[in-house]
Amino acid sequence: MATLLHVPLSPYCRKVRIAMGELKVPFALEEEPVWERREAFVALNPAATVPVLLLDDGHALAESQAIVEYLEEAAEAPFLMGKDAKLRAEVRRLALWFDNKFGSEVTDYLYRERIMKRMAGHGPPNSEFVRAGVLNLEQHLRYIDMLLEQRHWLAGREFSLADIAAGAHLSSLDYMGAVPWVDHPPAHEWYARFKSRPSVRPLLSDRVPGWRPAAHYANLDF
Amino acid sequence: MATLLHVPLSPYCRKVRIAMGELKVPFALEEEPVWERREAFVALNPAATVPVLLLDDGHALAESQAIVEYLEEAAEAPFLMGKDAKLRAEVRRLALWFDNKFGSEVTDYLYRERIMKRMAGHGPPNSEFVRAGVLNLEQHLRYIDMLLEQRHWLAGREFSLADIAAGAHLSSLDYMGAVPWVDHPPAHEWYARFKSRPSVRPLLSDRVPGWRPAAHYANLDF
Incomplete structure (x- = not known):
């Protein structure tokens, strides 16, 4: 069975976990403390990022x-x-779009500042970054609302990797209670559908030590 | 015939131009002043980035x-x-790796600071950013040297999109004379092979108004 080296709330790891769930590929999970930059890990992926998928024959794949x-x-x-x-x-x-643009404009400012810095022991979040992340998130939610005015799922009629990438990022922020769903009914309705997929369920029991998820995080009817 | 909306020295546009040359897909080129964020252009690609490929039927594709x-x-x-x-x-x-990691660690600091800011009229480059870009470029060239110790092209025995992405970024920096080839013989030899491909030739006559390319830029025997 393949093993996924991951960090539980990393959106890029979640993207792969959900994709594997959808494709019904069995896999084991192993947490990787990326901030330690372990030599054996960097040998697998010189970018020193998760996810890394270790295949049965020992071959390592990197980049979500x-x-x-x-x-x-x-x-x-x-x-x-x-x-x-x-x-x-x-x-x-x-x-x-979600991996790179949403990633650098929202996730880096909110998730990385508030959760990754804490896990790596790099001090408190920069409040200007957090403020920028909140403003940018609002713009991205509007874009999602706009897409959903014309489409049932983000890329069209069918569920796709676009929904997985978007949902992976938003689910990490949702853990922190950082998503103003109430102001974005189309995105809210879409996220409820996303969250109820069997591939997403396992993520709802992820926990960050010392940081309890928002009350509605695992609730399918939020 | 498809039309590629581009900025001449953008590595992401160059990646698509070279790929189209390799695949022998004919196309027209049209310069897009991305910094103006023209309404008609943002309607084609809400990220307001180039490249955008306009197909014959008017359909627009974005993201290299x-x-x-x-x-x-x-x-x-x-x-x-x-x-x-x-x-x-x-x-x-x-x-x-080249689009995102090299892009944010090197290209953003060197090409964006020195060329894009000038074209957009956003003032002089930030010298700290330029210094960081030079240091990061050195690390990336070492990684390229290391890959080439074991491989004829970057991903293996055959020429691939990995070479195109890497060569696209390095060619923009090479225009500025920013690549210390002499310290990296394996990368130098690889880049000479890359540069002599027919798909790369058209890029060697690109010009930025008011900024002449480095003397060796278009020279195949540099």
Whole structure:
């Protein structure tokens, strides 16, 4: 069985965990304290980031998008990228949007400042960064609302990696109670559908030592 | 014929231009002053970034990796991603490494500070950023040297998107004379091979108004 080296609340690890759940690929989880930069870990991935997927033969795959593309290609019934070429381009555009744009404009400012810094013992969050993250999150939620005015899922009619990437980031922020769902009914309704998927359930029992999740975090009817 | 909206020295645009050249897809080029955030352009790509590929039917594709995957899937003889699944994962890992890690650690500090700021009229470069970019570039060139100790091209035996992504970033820096090739013989030899590919030639005549390229920029025997 493959082993995923991960950090529980990392959106990039969550993206791979959910994708594996959707594709019904069994895997074991192993926590990796990335901030320690263990020599054996850096040898597996010189970027020293999680997720890293260790295959049965010892081969290591890194970078969430490369891992998911690998899993999708290997799947008996691939469905995470969409069926036609233009839809696949839209799914990848949105997955990259959340991984990179949402990642640097929101997740880095909120999750990294508030949770990763604490786990790594790097002191309190920078309040200006947190403020920027909150403002940027509002813009991104508006974009999600706008997409959902025309689409049932983020990239189109079907659930796809776009929903997984977006939901992975938002679920980490939701753990912290940082998402103003009440102001964004379309995003709220979409996230409730996302959260009730069997692939997402295991994430709802993740815990960060010393930081209890928001009361509604694991609640499907929030 | 498809039209690529681009900025001449943008590594992400160069990545798509080279990929289209390799796949022998004809296309027209149109410069897009991204810093103006034209309404019609933002409607095509809400991230307001180049490259954007306009297809014949008016459909717009954004995000360089999504565009290249689309082109590779549509190609009669796809070859940019590698043939077996593990190689494809390695090609994508490295393409993402250069787009994201090299991008934020080197390109943002050097190209964006020195060229994009000038084109957008945003003042002189921040010298601390430039210094950080120079230090980070040294680390990345060492990583490239290390890969090339074991491989003919960056991801393995064959030329791939990993070489295109890396070469696209380095070619923008090379325009500015910012790459210390002489200290990195393996990277130097690889880049000479990269530069002599027919797909790369058109980039060697790009010019930024008011900024002449380094003397060796277009020289294949540099």
